[in-house]
Amino acid sequence: MAAKAKYDWEALLKEYLRSDCTSKTQFAESKGINASLLRRNTADWPSKSKSKSNSNKKPKRKVTAKSKSNKNEKVAPNQERKVTGSELALINDEGNLTEKQKLFCFFYVKSYNATQSAIKAGYTAKYPSEIGWQLLQIPKVRDEVQRLKNIKRRSIMISEDDIVERYMRIAFADISDFADFGTEEYPAVDEHGHIMIDGNGNVKTRKRDYLEFKDSNDVDGGLICEISLGRSGMKVKLEDRQKALRWLADYFCMNPMNQHKIAYDKAVLSLRERELKAKEW
Known part of the structure; x- marks a missing residue:
């Protein structure tokens, strides 16, 4: 017959928890039990601190997608960017967005960088790329981004025809619109600086080339790519004509009925004629 256990360890565990x-040592002393014996037989007992916290803890609430979103909305130190009153007016919609979601939309439309927009809006900097991506998956956030994009597009007030006209101006810009140049005659002088006279009493002349740039108020600065001043004088470089011509050619192939097509064809013809005359000269 098996010997009966001296202690009922299950009953002692319940007493211990209450x-x-x-500590187990303190409990053993209070019950008059050898502390070493108790520890050997209660290795599976939880620590008192853990059992106490578990006994007092409320049932764990399931974390929903909404609560996760709120957790991510911790303000990153020194990251939140102040928004002016005029900017805030653009994002004060009634789309049931949080303040940080509104700020994210505002910054995203300006940069189209979800990671930096999340940081500037005040989200935690620990996982900004993930937060930015998650925000863009929310339908109401996407709607707000589209709304702000429409406002931006209307404020720019630029149309497809405006872009075509700009490329046409680049493609067919005439250098004479920016500078006066040619050949001129000037009085010839001798080695002493005196004007030279021929046998008939007329002033002798010589020819020289000249180049004079027009004042900035008289030219379209949008057609100039670079201006530099070096030892040899000033140099003006226009925007890339060939690039603009290629863009226009591709555009009119896709849009042959565009209202600018006839003007483009005439301008190309005029440009080719000028190039042929220059070669003949």
Whole structure:
């Protein structure tokens, strides 16, 4: 017949959990049990601190997608960017967005960088790329981004025809619109600086080339790519004509009925004629 256990360890465990003892040793002393014996037989007992916290803890609430979103909305130190009153007016919609979601939309439309927009809006900097991506998956956030994009597009007031006209101006810009140049005659002088006279009493002349740039108020600065001043004088470089011509050619192939097509064809013809005359000269 098996010997009966001296102690009922299950009953002692329940007593231990209900007691105010902070350790197994303290509990053993209060019950008059050898502390080493108790520890050997109660290796599977939870620590008192853990059992206390578990006994007092409320049932764990399931974390929903909404609560996760709120958790991510911790303000990143020194990251939140102040928004002016005029800017805030653009994002004060009634789309049921949080303040940080509104700020994210505002910054995203300006940069189209989800990571930096999340940081500037005040989200935690630990996982900004993930947060930015998650925000863009929310339908109401996407709607707000589209709304702000429409406002931006209307404020720019630029149309497809405006772009075509700009490329046409680049493609067919005439250098004479920016500078006066040619050949001129000037009085010839001798080695002493005196004007030279021929046998008939007329002033002798010589020819020289000249180049004079027009004042900035008289030219379209949008057609100039670069201006530099070096030892040899000033140099003006226009925007890339060939690039603009290629863009226009591709555009009119896709849009042959565009209202600018006839003007483009005439301008190309005029440009080719000028190039042929220059070669003949």
